[in-house]
Amino acid sequence: MSGDLIIRNIAELVTCSGFEAKSGEAMSDLKIINNGALRIEDGVITFVGSEAEWELISPDNQSDITNTIDGSGFSVLPGFVDSHTHFVFGGYRPDEFAWRLRGDSYMDIMKRGGGINSTVSSTREASKEELLESANNRLNSMLSFGVTTVEGKSGYGLDFDTEIKQLKVMKELNKSHPVDIVSTFLGAHAIPPEYLGKSDQYIGFVLDSVLPYVSENELAEFCDIFCEDHVFSVEQSRRLLNRAQTLGLGVKFHADEIVRIGGTELAAELGAVSADHLLQASDEGIRMLARNGVIATLLPGTAFGLREPYARGRFMIDQGCAVALATDLNPGSCYTESIPLIIALATLYMNLSPEEAISAMTINGAAALSRQNEVGSLDVGKLGDVVILDAPSYRYIPYHMGVNQVKTVIKRGKVVYSKNG
Numbered sequence: 001m002s003g004d005l006i007i008r009n010i011a012e013l014v015t016c017s018g019f020e021a022k023s024g025e026a027m028s029d030l031k032i033i034n035n036g037a038l039r040i041e042d043g044v045i046t047f048v049g050s051e052a053e054w055e056l057i058s059p060d061n062q063s064d065i066t067n068t069i070d071g072s073g074f075s076v077l078p079g080f081v082d083s084h085t086h087f088v089f090g091g092y093r094p095d096e097f098a099w100r101l102r103g104d105s106y107m108d109i110m111k112r113g114g115g116i117n118s119t120v121s122s123t124r125e126a127s128k129e130e131l132l133e134s135a136n137n138r139l140n141s142m143l144s145f146g147v148t149t150v151e152g153k154s155g156y157g158l159d160f161d162t163e164i165k166q167l168k169v170m171k172e173l174n175k176s177h178p179v180d181i182v183s184t185f186l187g188a189h190a191i192p193p194e195y196l197g198k199s200d201q202y203i204g205f206v207l208d209s210v211l212p213y214v215s216e217n218e219l220a221e222f223c224d225i226f227c228e229d230h231v232f233s234v235e236q237s238r239r240l241l242n243r244a245q246t247l248g249l250g251v252k253f254h255a256d257e258i259v260r261i262g263g264t265e266l267a268a269e270l271g272a273v274s275a276d277h278l279l280q281a282s283d284e285g286i287r288m289l290a291r292n293g294v295i296a297t298l299l300p301g302t303a304f305g306l307r308e309p310y311a312r313g314r315f316m317i318d319q320g321c322a323v324a325l326a327t328d329l330n331p332g333s334c335y336t337e338s339i340p341l342i343i344a345l346a347t348l349y350m351n352l353s354p355e356e357a358i359s360a361m362t363i364n365g366a367a368a369l370s371r372q373n374e375v376g377s378l379d380v381g382k383l384g385d386v387v388i389l390d391a392p393s394y395r396y397i398p399y400h401m402g403v404n405q406v407k408t409v410i411k412r413g414k415v416v417y418s419k420n421g
């Protein structure tokens with residue numbers, strides 16, 4: 001079997017068809033085919049349609065297909081695209097979860113040297129092999145939830161060697177693991193202890209010493225920054241992201257997560273690929289994202305985990321934004337790989353419909369990584385990245401709350417995960 005298969009009699013084939021981000025009302029149309037068939041050859045989709053159409057066009061050659069899967073009773077969707085994670089890290093921070101329950105805020109913990117800088121010291125101490133192993137295990141877990149493309153960020157090194165070590169771990173895993181990895185350079189994730197009180201100098205170091213190396217060695221496709229009160233200002237973010245764009249990287253960044261400082265407006269001004277978090281985004285900032293075609297990437301697991309107010313997903317879609325959903329998997333604010341949890345939260349607390357949530361987790365996630373021509377929908381010519389649910393409809397994902405209903409995951413036409421072995 002070299003990425004060659006057919007799924008027939010699919011109860012509900014959720015194609016999410018399209019080669020661009022879906023914004024506003026378009027997010028509600030999942031382009032569903034009932035009693036469908038899906039053919040993949042050499043890892044690429046070559047037929048999407050009804051079972052009846054398949055029988056008409058291909059009566060003879062059906063017997064040469066080595067792998068035929070019966071889709072009766074099941075819903076079939078594009079592989080999920082988790083477009084914002086921090087899955088390469090050393091150490092864990094369960095103590096911080098308990099401190100927050102007691103009343104400490106995320107920022108209180110960060111200001112006293114915990115938070116991101118706690119993971120920075122564990123990641124600096126970890127060997128490359130240790131990081132490879134733990135990140136590989138997390139990829140396996142993400143794959144079991146139906147994720148076939150994932151974004152991963154550096155940002156737990158905050159020095160030259162460790163930032164590069166994280167990016168190289170992702171490059172190696174991209175070769176060895178079935179999940180496709182898109183790397184983002186997040187050297188400006190926090191101010192490291194060596195630069196305490198000298199954030200401008202730290203930005204200078206990232207800009208002059210690390211970013212050019214990352215770009216020359218093609219270690220990342222995107223550049224990110226934690227544009228946040230007490231972390232990096234809008235001015236510092238503009239400086240770094242402008243340079244990243246000059247060097248040919250796309251920009252996508254943490255904007256208006258905890259305090260409204262204008263990151264949303266900056267994302268629109270720069271023509272970022274996505275603006276992420278947006279819990280505190282202003283009305284005008286949201287309209288600017290819609291006008292400028294910047295994807296609003298929402299991470300409801302983080303609002304849940306930090307007990308912060310959710311980003312205004314309903315308002316964003318009503319204003320014409322393209323919304324993507326992602327896990328934000330990280331060891332601090334949101335330690336989860338659970339796609340069904342994210343979809344449940346997005347529907348129940350951001351008032352997205354189940355259809356909008358599925359568009360956000362597939363085609364819009366792909367667009368948030370500039371991959372809308374390759375993945376994110378089941379269209380002829382795209383990669384054969386497919387999820388088969390152990391349920392008759394995508395509507396069971398939010399409804400069967402938080403439970404993993406993925407039966408089979410197919411990557412480039414090969415079965416790479418099956419429930420029960």
Ligand code: IZC
Nearest residue numbers: 115116226330331332333
């Ligand atoms: O490790 O706390 N918000 N970055 C920005 C994070 C959360 C990850 C972390």
Ligand code: ZN
Nearest residue numbers: 084086254328
């Ligand atoms: Zn993040």
